[in-house]
Amino acid sequence: MNSSNQKKNCDCEFCKNNRNFTLPNDIIEAVKQGNLVIFAGAGVSTESRSVYYYTLYEEIRDELNIGPEENMTFSELMSEYCKQPNGRAKLLRKIKDRLDYVNAFPELERTASNFHREIATIYQITEIITTNWDDLFERKCGAVPIVTVEDFVFWNNPERKVLKIHGSINNYGSVIATKEDYEECYKTLESGIIGSALKTMLATKCVVFIGYSFGDEDFNKIHNSLTKEMKGFMPHAYIVTLDEKAEEKFKDLNFTPIITDATYFIKVLKEHLIQLELMVPDENFEDIYESLFLVEEEHSKLSGAFNVKQNPEMILALSYQDGLMHSFERILAMKKTGQYSNPDRIKKVIHDYGILIQEKYEKGVYHDVAYTEGYRNGLIHFLINGELDQLPCYYVLGYEEDILNFEEYQEIAPTVKNIHPESYKYALKIANKIENKTGDTVFHHTPFL
Incomplete structure (x- = not known):
């Protein structure tokens, strides 16, 4: 017919x-x-x-x-x-x-x-x-x-x-x-x-x-x-x-x-x-521009508000935001190939990243865990065309609820060492290796795992 x-x-x-x-x-x-x-x-x-x-x-x-x-x-x-x-x-x-x-x-x-x-x-x-x-x-x-x-x-x-x-x-x-x-x-x-x-x-x-x-x-x-x-x-x-x-x-x-x-x-x-649900609507790509802009703003806000030496827990939050931004940037860069218009492909990648997160967690590579969580959340947000005000822009390992904005993160940050002590110690080791004594260096996770 x-x-x-x-x-x-x-x-x-x-x-x-x-x-x-x-x-x-x-x-x-x-x-x-x-x-x-x-x-x-x-x-x-x-x-x-x-x-x-x-x-x-x-x-x-x-x-x-x-x-x-x-x-x-x-x-x-x-x-x-x-x-x-x-x-x-x-x-x-x-x-x-x-x-x-x-x-x-x-x-x-x-x-x-x-x-x-x-x-x-x-x-x-x-x-x-x-x-x-x-x-x-x-x-x-x-x-x-x-x-x-x-x-x-x-x-x-x-x-x-x-x-x-x-x-x-x-x-x-x-x-x-x-x-x-x-x-x-x-x-x-x-x-x-x-x-x-x-x-x-x-x-x-x-x-x-x-x-x-x-x-x-x-x-x-x-x-x-x-x-x-x-x-x-x-x-x-x-x-x-x-x-x-x-x-x-x-x-x-x-x-x-x-x-x-x-x-x-x-x-x-x-x-x-x-x-027929055989492709992702093009409108999803348009909304990602706004989502990327929001995360970039929150990333700058976080980087300017905390000192990495005094607040090592921010390293994982920054890694998470890098994952989110890299996810959005790649979606937009690869739009013309059609790869991200394939819902089945995206679902498979989301599933595979879930397995990767578990593997990284078991090895104790916590900044990779945070980064991959961010990247994965970016894909989910794109696939479901999520609401902008519901995008979790911050991350604390072990915290069960979504952290949507800077104000929520500020409240939770002081308790990070108690929520997940191992990841806090891990972040502290990274912070101690940073030569800048003032601690104003911004930690960055590159798009590699």
């Missing part, structure tokens, strides 16, 4: 293309199994009309004074441009300048990467194919770029990968743009290792083409190559497009069109995955 979204969308510039659609169960099931492959084209890159008012194609065509009536393909036009002295170098410079311009304006960069940032937290999507040259999938989705045969050594790694069949701006020699480039590229894809991987994915997994149109040269070449290879038995695929006539255009190609905006399609897919 297919899932349908029936939200009423506004008609503003950003939402006008967010059209209601039916999400096929095939796609949801493919995501569950980790078998969904995104095949992304220029429509979800810096070449989108929402980023530049004019495309690279139009810019080159105008520079060469070639009229639209010539109806040249993209690769033919690029070949024509390269006929001038140093034409190839000039083309690459023009491509780089366009990408650099977008990256120099945060507003443009955010618009260009809307799709990429949306897809980043769907951890089940680990394989992406693109004909785009930009590095947005690498920077915004944490994807390992596969550009050359040498890069293919990373293909079987568990991290997210992006197969860049038209090269990358980070490897100028790999850029596929001209007619001659296209011919050489598709000749290589017919027999090379990367081509074999590409065809295997397209033949065995659920593929969603996004950012292509029916007349797109890239799309046509890919489809023709596959049809030729598979003797007409093209596997079923989906294409997300805004073309109202897509149903008619694609009816003989074994493609199911989904008429909506590309980024909106991903948002709706995520809503279904969250409802």
Whole structure:
């Protein structure tokens, strides 16, 4: 049974293309199994009309004074441009300048990467194919770029990968743009290792083409190559497009069109995955910024209020806060990889850290116990999207209740040596080793155990 979204969308510039659609169960099931492959084209890159008012194609065509009536393909036009002295170098410079311009304006960069940032937290999507040259999938989705045969050594790694069949701006020699480039590229894809991987994915997994149109040269070449290879038995695929006539255009190609905006399609897919409890809501990440800020403030408050020589017990509280902060920082840093959007993975890490805490406790390494407790609590707080005023920002080993703020810690601190004498003696030994006689040195636990 297919899932349908029936939200009423506004008609503003950003939402006008967010059209209601039916999400096929095939796609949801493919995501569950980790078998969904995104095949992304220029429509979800810096070449989108929402980023530049004019495309690279139009810019080159105008520079060469070639009229639209010539109806040249993209690769033919690029070949024509390269006929001038140093034409190839000039083309690459023009491509780089366009990408650099977008990256120099945060507003443009955010618009260009809307799709990429949306897809980043769907951890089940680990394989992406693109004909785009930009590095947005690498920077915004944490994807390992596969550009050359040498890069293919990373293909079987568990991290997210992006197969860049038209090269990358980070490897100028790999850029596929001209007619001659296209011919050489598709000749290589017919027999090379990367081509074999590409065809295997397209033949065995659920593929969603996004950012292509029916007349797109890239799309046509890919489809023709596959049809030729598979003797007409093209596997079923989906294409997300805004073309109202897509149903008619694609009816003989074994493609199911989904008429909506590309980024909106991903948002709706995520809503279904969250409802099925298959991923952590993105909102949880937003709340972590505030949680991190709170712990940083409490950390500074604790460091400034006590002397480590006179109050060695603060070493464990500081270690705990370091664990909390490191947990939050890593969650935010790794958001783009999707790792922390996987609830089962987080639950396993929480469980494993519980075992580690017990091991550290039995060995009497109490500052590691405190640090790991902090790190673990950070994960729990993120997973349940806990209330900020319920976050335990302080820690005393052996104390059963949560210590939420500095005032509560101040009351408990004088009794620490009685609550857990062994951990107090342990902290005292560390404090005595600190050479600073004034005791104003702040103890710090590094992110290692």
